[in-house]
Amino acid sequence: MKELLPQIINDDIDLYSVLVIPKDATSSEIRRAYRKQALVHHPDKSTDSSRFNLILTSFQILSNNALRKQYDTLQELRNQKLASRAQVSDFIKKFQNDLLDKEKEAGEGARKNYTTDIDQLREDGIKRRRVYEQTIRWKNKTGVTKTIHDIPLPNMLSSFKTSTEGKLSYKNKPNLEITEMVLSEIMSIFGAIKRVELKGNDSRYAYAIIEYQDAFGLQNALAYDYSSARKWDGTKVRKLASLLRSFEKCNTNFNGNWTDNQKVNKILDQYVRSVSDQVT
Secondary structure (H helix, E strand, C coil): CCCCHHHHHHCCCCHHHHHCCCCCCCHHHHHHHHHHHHHHCCHHHCCCCHHHHHHHHHHHHHCCHHHHHHHHHHHHHHHCCCCCHHHHHHHHHHHHHHHHHHHHHHHHHHHHHHHHHHHHHHHHHHHHHHHHHHHCEEECCCCCEEEHHHCCHHHHHHCCCCCCEEEEEEECCCCCCCCHHHHHHHHCCCCCEEEEEEEEECCCEEEEEEEECCHHHHHHHHHCCCCCCHHHCCCCCHHHHCCEEEEEECCCCCCCCCCCCHHHHHHHHHHHHHHHCCCC
16 A cells, blocks of 8 residues: 555545446445456456556555545545645645554554455455356257356456557647647656557547556546646646546446356356455
């Protein structure tokens, strides 16, 4: 948690967006969302553990009522145009100190719990496969009963890829030449850029697809409030960055589904819910 705090605070990362939950989510919804995201981004499935660590830290903050209240208050202060810089700065300092104090109080017990949690996720994956292989039965369209061994499950799961693309909208200025290179320089403040593609414009806005090298860069870009360009203060693209209006995640093939097979999706969702309900 300690390593991620400066980034969460300074970059205005939206912890609710990280877990893909509404701001009024209940405790059980937070636990369920954490389990679902953690299973997808578990370190065993990726060499980059930064995304999983952000998911874990988001869960630790939002699942603690006191820390969640402080985080929400901090976000409200930042959104209030009348809030003084000193007021926000003081609250950030208090929030950061409280987070570090809580982590220190937890000590070895907390670190042991985090390790246990990761081990539990790994065991969940093994258990899930075992349950599939031993108990799942259904009939196909011809009425023939099939077992899990008859289903190309690995192929279906491998078709799922986490998108790192987002759609950027910015104020259309015909007298300015905003190229892919310029947009790449602006948006690289959130993370390494893989691809930029201009997508035309209308009378008010111009659009572009921004693809990041990893999901962490995408999440940073999604979490930022584009009503302000203060993140670019001191850079040569500060003036152009002020034209940015929004950045939204592109539609992906996932859409809340694990695979292209709805029956398998239903089974996976039931399993994730059953695992989430076991978390205390």
